[in-house]
Amino acid sequence: MALIDDIISLAHLESASLPDPAVQMARLSLADWLVCGWAGQDEPLAVKLREFAEKEQGASIATVIGAGKAPPRMAALVNGATSHALDFDDTHFAHVGHLSVGIYPAALAVAEEVGQSAQAVIEAFLVGAEAAIRIGVVLGAEHYNKGFHQTATAGAFGAVVAAARLYGLTPGQTRHAIGLCATRASGLKSQFGTMGKPYNAGLAASNGVECAALAALGFTSTTDGLFDPQGFIPTHTDKDLSPDTDLVPVTQRFYFEDNKYKLHACCHGTHAMIEALLPIASGLSLQDVSGLCLRTNPRWLRVCDKKAPQTGLEVKFSYAWLAGMTLRGDATGSDRTYTDALAIDDDLAAFALRVKVEADPSLTDLQADGEIHLSNGRTLPFYHDLAAPVAPDLLRGKLATKAQAAIGNKGTEIFSQLDKISHLSASDLGALIGRT
Amino acid sequence: MALIDDIISLAHLESASLPDPAVQMARLSLADWLVCGWAGQDEPLAVKLREFAEKEQGASIATVIGAGKAPPRMAALVNGATSHALDFDDTHFAHVGHLSVGIYPAALAVAEEVGQSAQAVIEAFLVGAEAAIRIGVVLGAEHYNKGFHQTATAGAFGAVVAAARLYGLTPGQTRHAIGLCATRASGLKSQFGTMGKPYNAGLAASNGVECAALAALGFTSTTDGLFDPQGFIPTHTDKDLSPDTDLVPVTQRFYFEDNKYKLHACCHGTHAMIEALLPIASGLSLQDVSGLCLRTNPRWLRVCDKKAPQTGLEVKFSYAWLAGMTLRGDATGSDRTYTDALAIDDDLAAFALRVKVEADPSLTDLQADGEIHLSNGRTLPFYHDLAAPVAPDLLRGKLATKAQAAIGNKGTEIFSQLDKISHLSASDLGALIGRT
Numbered sequence: 126m127a128l129i130d131d132i133i134s135l136a137h138l139e140s141a142s143l144p145d146p147a148v149q150m151a152r153l154s155l156a157d158w159l160v161c162g163w164a165g166q167d168e169p170l171a172v173k174l175r176e177f178a179e180k181e182q183g184a185s186i187a188t189v190i191g192a193g194k195a196p197p198r199m200a201a202l203v204n205g206a207t208s209h210a211l212d213f214d215d216t217h218f219a220h221v222g223h224l225s226v227g228i229y230p231a232a233l234a235v236a237e238e239v240g241q242s243a244q245a246v247i248e249a250f251l252v253g254a255e256a257a258i259r260i261g262v263v264l265g266a267e268h269y270n271k272g273f274h275q276t277a278t279a280g281a282f283g284a285v286v287a288a289a290r291l292y293g294l295t296p297g298q299t300r301h302a303i304g305l306c307a308t309r310a311s312g313l314k315s316q317f318g319t320m321g322k323p324y325n326a327g328l329a330a331s332n333g334v335e336c337a338a339l340a341a342l343g344f345t346s347t348t349d350g351l352f353d354p355q356g357f358i359p360t361h362t363d364k365d366l367s368p369d370t371d372l373v374p375v376t377q378r379f380y381f382e383d384n385k386y387k388l389h390a391c392c393h394g395t396h397a398m399i400e401a402l403l404p405i406a407s408g409l410s411l412q413d414v415s416g417l418c419l420r421t422n423p424r425w426l427r428v429c430d431k432k433a434p435q436t437g438l439e440v441k442f443s444y445a446w447l448a449g450m451t452l453r454g455d456a457t458g459s460d461r462t463y464t465d466a467l468a469i470d471d472d473l474a475a476f477a478l479r480v481k482v483e484a485d486p487s488l489t490d491l492q493a494d495g496e497i498h499l500s501n502g503r504t505l506p507f508y509h510d511l512a513a514p515v516a517p518d519l520l521r522g523k524l525a526t527k528a529q530a531a532i533g534n535k536g537t538e539i540f541s542q543l544d545k546i547s548h549l550s551a552s553d554l555g556a557l558i559g560r561t
Numbered sequence: 562m563a564l565i566d567d568i569i570s571l572a573h574l575e576s577a578s579l580p581d582p583a584v585q586m587a588r589l590s591l592a593d594w595l596v597c598g599w600a601g602q603d604e605p606l607a608v609k610l611r612e613f614a615e616k617e618q619g620a621s622i623a624t625v626i627g628a629g630k631a632p633p634r635m636a637a638l639v640n641g642a643t644s645h646a647l648d649f650d651d652t653h654f655a656h657v658g659h660l661s662v663g664i665y666p667a668a669l670a671v672a673e674e675v676g677q678s679a680q681a682v683i684e685a686f687l688v689g690a691e692a693a694i695r696i697g698v699v700l701g702a703e704h705y706n707k708g709f710h711q712t713a714t715a716g717a718f719g720a721v722v723a724a725a726r727l728y729g730l731t732p733g734q735t736r737h738a739i740g741l742c743a744t745r746a747s748g749l750k751s752q753f754g755t756m757g758k759p760y761n762a763g764l765a766a767s768n769g770v771e772c773a774a775l776a777a778l779g780f781t782s783t784t785d786g787l788f789d790p791q792g793f794i795p796t797h798t799d800k801d802l803s804p805d806t807d808l809v810p811v812t813q814r815f816y817f818e819d820n821k822y823k824l825h826a827c828c829h830g831t832h833a834m835i836e837a838l839l840p841i842a843s844g845l846s847l848q849d850v851s852g853l854c855l856r857t858n859p860r861w862l863r864v865c866d867k868k869a870p871q872t873g874l875e876v877k878f879s880y881a882w883l884a885g886m887t888l889r890g891d892a893t894g895s896d897r898t899y900t901d902a903l904a905i906d907d908d909l910a911a912f913a914l915r916v917k918v919e920a921d922p923s924l925t926d927l928q929a930d931g932e933i934h935l936s937n938g939r940t941l942p943f944y945h946d947l948a949a950p951v952a953p954d955l956l957r958g959k960l961a962t963k964a965q966a967a968i969g970n971k972g973t974e975i976f977s978q979l980d981k982i983s984h985l986s987a988s989d990l991g992a993l994i995g996r997t
Contacts, residue, residue: 169779170780173775173778173779173780174775174780176778177774177775177778180620180632180774181619181620181632181634181635182618182619182620182632183617183618183619183620183632184616184617184618184619196616196617196618196619198617199617271791271796272790272791272792272795272796273796274744277744304752304755304757305757305760307749307751307752308710308713308747308748308749308751308752308757308760308761308764309747309764310747311744311745311746311747312744313743313744313791313792313793313796314791315743315744315783315786315789315790315791315792315796316740316743316744316782316783319740319781319782319783320780320781320782321740321741321744321781321782321783324741324744324775324780324782325744328744328745338613338616339609339610339613339760342609342612342613343605343609344606344609344610344756344760345755345756345757346752346755346756346757346760347751347752347754347755347757350751353751354708354751355707355708355749355750355751356708356749356751357749359708360707360708360709360749360751
């Protein structure tokens with residue numbers, strides 16, 4: 126089946142055909158996305174985008190995080206960037222990018238416009254995310270390595286699919302919406318480290334809304350925006366390609382189920398270690414530990430093995446500091462934990478001298494392995510692989526803990542909504558993150 | 562000098578440093594752009610974009626062609642697409658694209674916002690156009706041949722430079738605006754033949770406005786959006802590149818002076834013939850002509866040598882029909898001329914049998930050469946090269962004729978404004994094309 130047909134059919138897949146584990150995970154992604162959005166609202170780029178929205182004004186239709194309402198395309202732009210401001214949102218490794226921040230803002234904004242349910246937002250996100258992953262996989266690492274940012278590029282197609290579903294576009298209109306997105310989608314990795322990176326997530330979301338809205342008005346485009354001879358995919362990757370991909374059919378598998386979540390507000394390279402230490406931290410104090418040996422994929426040693434961090438930001442890249450923080454129960458899930466004062470914490474500094482980090486090429490970059498040596502002579506081995514699936518209840522608990530650490534009671538409030546999600550509307554979701 | 566510095570300095574070039582012939586031509590481009598915009602307003606894509614603007618509403622700041630006012634970013638989107646709807650606007654061959662439709666909508670919208678003069682709109686367009694050409698030249702034919710549409714891509718950088726000048730951005734802010742544009746700009750040629758092509762011109766204009774407006778609010782981006790290791794240019798062309806280009810410095814030459822105008826609402830491949838015949842048409846009737854021999858670049862024979870057109874659209878691709886129309890004084894500059902009835906015009910059909918078209922590889926695709934044989938035995942040679950510069954007064958006359966043919970008295974009204982342009986504001990220009 127040609128990719129374009131696969132993507133169009135995703136937009137129109139019946140709710141009953143969506144696999145339950147994927148729907149469950151999409152629901153958790155919604156809560157996590159709302160948390161990331163709320164947490165990012167005071168970042169300078171979020172403030173500036175709200176100023177831009179105030180300048181344009183426009184119809185009060187869709188909620189802007191931390192503000193009132195705006196046209197859906199603008200809400201999608203602001204919310205996409207705001208929720209990616211802290212880079213604390215979910216990641217899909219095969220897609221090579223962040224799904225929620227590009228797609229949920231589009232789904233929520235359009236669902237508020239058309240008066241849909243929260244469940245419809247989740248389902249629209251899910252089919253959009255699945256579309257974005259499939260397009261991201263076909264674009265491949267070649268696309269990313271050339272300099273494109275799948276979060277923005279493949280993400281825009283995900284957003285357009287989500288928006289197309291909620292606008293109720295026909296398959297023909299959906300085809301045009303995807304065709305328009307082919308000429309609209311953009312986003313470069315060279316923005317990393319600047320406000321341009323979160324902006325890219327906003328671009329995905331707002332491009333998706335714009336193209337679907339135009340197609341709903343009868344705007345036309347090319348018949349295969351993805352695989353026209355000079356369509357989006359051939360122009361944006363050097364990979365050898367065929368429109369008949371070897372992707373597993375949607376009916377057999379939702380790649381979305383491999384989605385991963387950031388639970389700690391520090392470098393991703395330290396997360397496997399933190400997850401490995403958490404189950405054994407309870408009941409231990411730093412004084413009990415005479416030594417800690419960590420083995421990790423060699424590539425991380427250049428990234429997150431700061432032996433003596435000087436600032437809160439550098440702590441995020443320090444195995445030794447983060448090991449100590451995890452063992453004594455610090456809230457690694459909160460950006461506010463990483464103060465400059467933490468970098469001169471005497472207990473952590475003393476503990477860091479007892480931490481040894483070694484490269485182990487047999488480990489993937491999602492794995493951590495090691496031992497804790499206790500003063501009483503015992504040894505506690507630890508190991509974690511971020512690639513391993515996490516049981517839904519366990520994942521929910523971890524995300525709720527992150528939410529509480531990141532934004533306090535607001536996080537608890539957001540997670541408590543999950544139990545009554547089937548009774549909520551898109552507008553209720555908007556009310557959770559807006560301000561009147 | 563690195564391209565990025567060249568482009569930033571263009572945005573801040575003093576009015577007195579702008580070469581007068583380029584300013585004159587930019588003024589003609591303004592009038593021609595207003596004519597193309599007015600002419601395109603009833604095209605379905607223009608109507609749909611106005612519906613989109615009505616749906617979003619927003620601050621009444623900048624004029625939408627054929628409508629009221631909208632936020633500048635929206636006015637730029639609608640006006641860019643509307644003015645390119647008929648594909649009747651200017652072309653710059655080295656840039657490989659259409660300058661006015663991507664840049665004037667941005668310049669006019671921002672100038673209306675900040676309350677600038679018409680002259681400031683023209684100067685902002687000019688520096689933006691020069692920036693777009695230079696970026697287009699560096700991207701090269703490789704960019705176009707790969708599938709990108711310079712009108713949209715390089716055009717967005719032109720729009721951002723024009724908007725940056727009018728917003729009064731500092732050089733630092735202009736750098737950020739260009740950086741944001743690097744991740745925002747997009748546009749594919751595979752849209753040709755659909756509403757997606759004019760949409761691309763709208764994208765250039767609205768992307769330019771958005772990125773400059775965000776930079777004005779303090780939004781930051783990468784320091785060299787063009788030539789970062791994975792900046793816009795290396796990611797969007799396979800050409801071998803260096804940031805130190807061999808472009809002639811701005812202080813020596815404005816490439817914009819090579820800008821070309823479409824004077825006839827038919828295939829560009831027929832224009833050299835029409836221009837060659839116009840000077841000898843006066844006083845001739847079709848009955849006087851016993852034969853016409855045309856020589857043209859071989860590539861055109863596959864495009865515009867329809868021997869027996871069946872529709873008005875096909876007439877636009879018929880040398881024989883267009884030769885007859887030119888000799889008898891039809892208004893080739895009006896889209897409305899090309900009716901289906903014209904395809905069954907007996908006089909033209911009879912004349913077409915006396916027309917012979919030959920390939921001549923020694924001619925460029927901008928040249929036409931040939932002879933008319935008269936019944937009285939005389940022979941009238943004709944020749945035209947579209948690449949040859951046209952004296953400003955002559956060009957103005959031709960564009961005014963086109964304007965009159967295309968949109969009647971409104972065209973005359975627009976051209977009459979040129980003489981008092983120094984007394985006009987951006988808002989006066991807006992009033993020319995808006996409706997209240």
